[in-house]
Amino acid sequence: MMSTTQLLTAVGALVVAQTTYSLLRVLAVYFGPSRVGRYLHGPHSYALITGATDGIGKGVAHELYKKGFNLILHGRNEEKLKKVVEELKASGSGRDIRTWIADANRADVDFAAAAAQWEGLEITLVIHNVGSAPVRESTIDGIAAGELLTDIQRNDLFPLLLTRAVLPQLRRAAGPTQLVFVGSLSSAFPIPRIVPYGATKAFLRQLSAALGSDEAFRARSTPNVTTLYMDVGSVASNAHKTDVSLMTPAAEAFAKHFVHCIGCGRASVIPYWPHALQTCTVGFLPDSLLQKELFKAMEAEMDLLKKH
Numbered sequence: 001m002m003s004t005t006q007l008l009t010a011v012g013a014l015v016v017a018q019t020t021y022s023l024l025r026v027l028a029v030y031f032g033p034s035r036v037g038r039y040l041h042g043p044h045s046y047a048l049i050t051g052a053t054d055g056i057g058k059g060v061a062h063e064l065y066k067k068g069f070n071l072i073l074h075g076r077n078e079e080k081l082k083k084v085v086e087e088l089k090a091s092g093s094g095r096d097i098r099t100w101i102a103d104a105n106r107a108d109v110d111f112a113a114a115a116a117q118w119e120g121l122e123i124t125l126v127i128h129n130v131g132s133a134p135v136r137e138s139t140i141d142g143i144a145a146g147e148l149l150t151d152i153q154r155n156d157l158f159p160l161l162l163t164r165a166v167l168p169q170l171r172r173a174a175g176p177t178q179l180v181f182v183g184s185l186s187s188a189f190p191i192p193r194i195v196p197y198g199a200t201k202a203f204l205r206q207l208s209a210a211l212g213s214d215e216a217f218r219a220r221s222t223p224n225v226t227t228l229y230m231d232v233g234s235v236a237s238n239a240h241k242t243d244v245s246l247m248t249p250a251a252e253a254f255a256k257h258f259v260h261c262i263g264c265g266r267a268s269v270i271p272y273w274p275h276a277l278q279t280c281t282v283g284f285l286p287d288s289l290l291q292k293e294l295f296k297a298m299e300a301e302m303d304l305l306k307k308h
């Protein structure tokens, strides 16, 4: 019969083994080899990236093009799209680049027509990157209802309806495909003054997780279509004009970490490891201290906005 000391030692050893295993699995995502190549089935695989004319979306387009993907770039500004296509072509990979113009703020986007023009293409990656909602001076009762609806239209309905339109095509691909949803750490913390933003990103987290589960349920085995929700922290971009630092990488640098994590096998990931470390540390704070830190962070954001 086991003594109490032996029992406690066995439980302790189990806890240490399980913690070490979990830690190694997390480290493998950041420092192990990337599995994004599994979505490059050959010279004909396409990645569709929304909001690809600036910031993170443009950075991700550059990274995926370098890796040999053909691209479908989405934007709302024809001139900016043309410029990004020229930049990419000059980088010399020689793969195909198509464009799709649609204003994600509008309720009348023709998703069926968009999907029909890509019918013969092998789309293996969809990066749902478009999204934003400003830091507002007002609480939600001071924001026009139309503005709130537009936030939901752009951040949630646009990726939902685009997913609905391209899902059958992704399922038909000869190998694995992935839908990546660009979220925000603001969906995990109750940050003031960006209530609609955090809430719309939380919708994406659940959409991604449930959709992944639904595809697995449908296939009753490993599905062709998997999903990944990416929790993004502070990144210097067109939408977030701030100084670059370790905790706020430039969009181009961040995009390398983002692409590295595609296909990592998890349902959600914080793609930039310093943000993951920061989130882990913040998780240990008591609620009252956490709230103080969130207030401080929002005051800094509001000061930043006044400068621009």
Ligand SMILES: NC(=O)c1ccc[n+]([C@@H]2O[C@H](COP(=O)([O-])OP(=O)(O)OC[C@H]3O[C@@H](n4cnc5c(N)ncnc54)[C@H](OP(=O)(O)O)[C@@H]3O)[C@@H](O)[C@H]2O)c1
Pocket (backbone or CB within 6 Å): 050, 051, 052, 053, 054, 055, 056, 057, 074, 075, 076, 077, 080, 102, 103, 104, 105, 129, 130, 131, 132, 154, 182, 183, 184, 185, 232, 233, 234, 235, 236, 237, 238, 239, 240, 251
């Ligand atoms: N930067 C951060 O600190 C941060 C933090 C957390 C999460 N994120 C998320 O990361 C994603 C990218 O953000 P970002 O910082 O890279 O922003 P960004 O630099 O402003 O780039 C946004 C891209 O989306 C396009 N876009 C915006 N509204 C659109 C609309 N209504 N219709 C069509 N295209 C539209 C922009 O087009 P134009 O070039 O025409 O403006 C641009 O190509 C977003 O989902 C954002 O929520 C960013």
